[in-house]
Amino acid sequence: MNHLRIIVLAKQVPDTRNVGKDAMKADGTVNRGALPAIYNPEDLNALEQALRIKDRFPESEIVLLTMGPGRAAEIIRESMYRGADRGILLTDRKFAGSDTLATSYALSMAIRKLEPYSLILAGRQAIDGDTAQVGPQVAEKLGIPQVTYAEEIGEIADGKVTVKRRLERGVETVVATMPLLVTVHNSAPPCRPRNAKRLMKYKYAHTVSEMQHSNEDYFAWQNDRPYLRIDEWSVDDVQADENMLGLSGSPTKVKKIENVVFKAKESKVLAPSDADIEWLVRELIHNSTIG
Amino acid sequence: MNNLLVYCEIDEGQVAEVSLELLTKARSLAHQLNCQLEAVAIGASLDGIPDQVFPYGVDILYVAEDPRLSPYTTIPHASIVNRLIRQEQPQIGLFGATSIGRDLAPRVASALRSGLTADCTQLEIGDHYEKRIDTEYKNLLYQIRPAFGGNILATIINPETRPQLATVREGVMKKEPLADFRAGEIRKLPVVEWLSDTDFVVEIIDRHIEQRKVNIKAAPIIVAGGYGVGSKENFQLLYDLAELLGGEVGASRAAVDAGFTDHERQVGQTGVTVRPKLYIACGISGQIQHRAGMEESSMIISINKDPNAPINHIADYTIIGDVGEVIPKMIRYYKKNSK
Known part of the structure; x- marks a missing residue:
């Protein structure tokens, strides 16, 4: 039980939380290009939970798995700076357009290559879609139990894990058997910062695609330093069925996208003066808005 | 079938x-x-x-x-x-x-x-x-x-x-x-x-669920506060006004995140959607996520120091001023004018 393999699922997402003025085009639509790509916030909560388990069981291995375009290797490096042991980028054009079901299938096929594992940790949801579906769907595809909305991972003993869950109106503590998938809620502790030594070491960690632009003999260079290799896995590498991926493997289709535009009203502007406020209150009483 | x-x-x-x-x-x-x-x-x-x-x-x-x-x-x-x-x-x-x-x-x-x-x-x-x-x-x-x-x-x-x-x-x-x-x-x-x-591989060993205390969905009048209310103490003013008018207190996500009030009062996409006859938005800038949860209110009053706050665009009345100054005046003039 001292060497657990913990797989952390993470996603690089556009930062939709602070859609500022410059992120909106003149016609009121979102300028996606203007939004920075960030580490999905709740996935960082999940990484911290993995690191805390490794603090307790130092021989554990943390494998970061993400699916996305080449630049998503950034969040693998970020995870390494904070304590992850290795990372895998699941990347292939054939994954493009996958909905949550196709994404879960792809991730589950990659996870099968990482057996045996004890725990899979993921953020509750990603801020670009807020669906919270991928975690439970991955668990179902792997035929393992799930515990959603974790706030704290407690005792790990005898093949069982104690997890405290944050629900809408309370908390619940459960004991579940491993292997287990846990989704982590944002009320869990924030992720620890980068470690300076790890930053110096892992800033040279790259995928082969990233290295192709360098002039050096990167194969030989990386072979000498295997810890700096970020694996890239394609559809073929995980032996996935193409028909279950991308648009063809996605039962949900987007029929229509509308920009949310609020109609401006003719607003009457008042000052905080006694006269204005008394006028407004009398007006509201007069038209029976307030009794 | x-x-x-x-x-x-x-x-x-x-x-x-x-x-x-x-x-x-x-x-x-x-x-x-x-x-x-x-x-x-x-x-x-x-x-x-x-x-x-x-x-x-x-x-x-x-x-x-x-x-x-x-x-x-x-x-x-x-x-x-x-x-x-x-x-x-x-x-x-x-x-x-x-x-x-x-x-x-x-x-x-x-x-x-x-x-x-x-x-x-x-x-x-x-x-x-x-x-x-x-x-x-x-x-x-x-x-x-x-x-x-x-x-x-x-x-x-x-x-x-x-x-x-x-x-x-x-x-x-x-x-x-x-x-x-x-x-x-x-x-x-x-x-x-x-x-x-x-x-049955997941066993519940402990559970604390709180009963829902408030139901802002049913309230005819909602006095809602945002981050601009400034503090938990200032939020008390909103409770005073709501009680006087027979309404409930609502909040934006920013106010809930800041700890001014509880999540069950949150209005908007990650809270509840409300349609009261009067919605008084106090110190709420009006992010799109908040507006989505209250724009169908029959009448909207915005109290905000920022004349350009997005909420003002959907308000029937906008009072440009500080919540701490405006609400006590509303309370005073309501008491004076109501029978």
Whole structure:
């Protein structure tokens, strides 16, 4: 039980939380290009939970798995700076357009290559879609139990894990058997910062695609330093069925996208003066808005 | 018959508000589709459930009763729902977008390989023409949800897979029992046969659930505060005004995150949707996510120091000023002028 393999699922997402003025085009639509790509916030909560388990069981291995375009290797490096042991980028054009079901299938096929594992940790949801579906769907595809909305991972003993869950109106503590998938809620502790030594070491960690632009003999260079290799896995590498991926493997289709535009009203502007406020209150009483 | 199935969430013998809201909406969808409305109740003591759901027009109520089924755990509930869906083949399956629904529905969707749309705020029936394969799909479920931080509204469809699955946000659909209804049919499910011991791999050892204390959805007047209220102490002014006017206090997400008040008062996309006759927005800038939850209020007053706050664009009256100064004056002049 001292060497657990913990797989952390993470996603690089556009930062939709602070859609500022410059992120909106003149016609009121979102300028996606203007939004920075960030580490999905709740996935960082999940990484911290993995690191805390490794603090307790130092021989554990943390494998970061993400699916996305080449630049998503950034969040693998970020995870390494904070304590992850290795990372895998699941990347292939054939994954493009996958909905949550196709994404879960792809991730589950990659996870099968990482057996045996004890725990899979993921953020509750990603801020670009807020669906919270991928975690439970991955668990179902792997035929393992799930515990959603974790706030704290407690005792790990005898093949069982104690997890405290944050629900809408309370908390619940459960004991579940491993292997287990846990989704982590944002009320869990924030992720620890980068470690300076790890930053110096892992800033040279790259995928082969990233290295192709360098002039050096990167194969030989990386072979000498295997810890700096970020694996890239394609559809073929995980032996996935193409028909279950991308648009063809996605039962949900987007029929229509509308920009949310609020109609401006003719607003009457008042000052905080006694006269204005008394006028407004009398007006509201007069038209029976307030009794 | 491909009917419409609603998963009823049950807490201590009571059907959740969100499930009753869903049944109301599902009844009108079933009417449009000319099919029946089915509901499934899974739990421990369910004697009171039929009387709670039949006023909402449920034609068939499936009951799965077993002491092991309450409180909710994922796999046993998912096993029953999967089995029921495989047997009855509903064309649509709906769940509340709650802690339970968002845990259960994806598990079910994955097992059935069906499309699932999370957190819908509107459901409609409509057709779809797929040019690529020259195929016309009739009577699909349009699953409408905000996306991209609330800046866009997406309509999602599942043309090929059945059932079409969706979770629906609490508080956005109206709950309306029928004045005149007929009790539906009750069908007991063979729980012991459908479950195996290996389904119970997650054991609940401790549980603290707070009862809902406030229901801002039903309030005719809401005095809502945002981050601009500044402090928990200033929030007390909002309670004073709300009490005087016979209303409730609401809040923006920023105010809840800052700890000024509780989550159950949160209005907006991650809180509840409200339609009061008067909404007084105090120190709320009016992010799109907040406006989505209150823009249908009959009258909106904004109190804000920032004359350019987005909320002012949808307000009937805007008072440019400090909440701490304006609210005491409103209280004073209300007391003076009301009889």
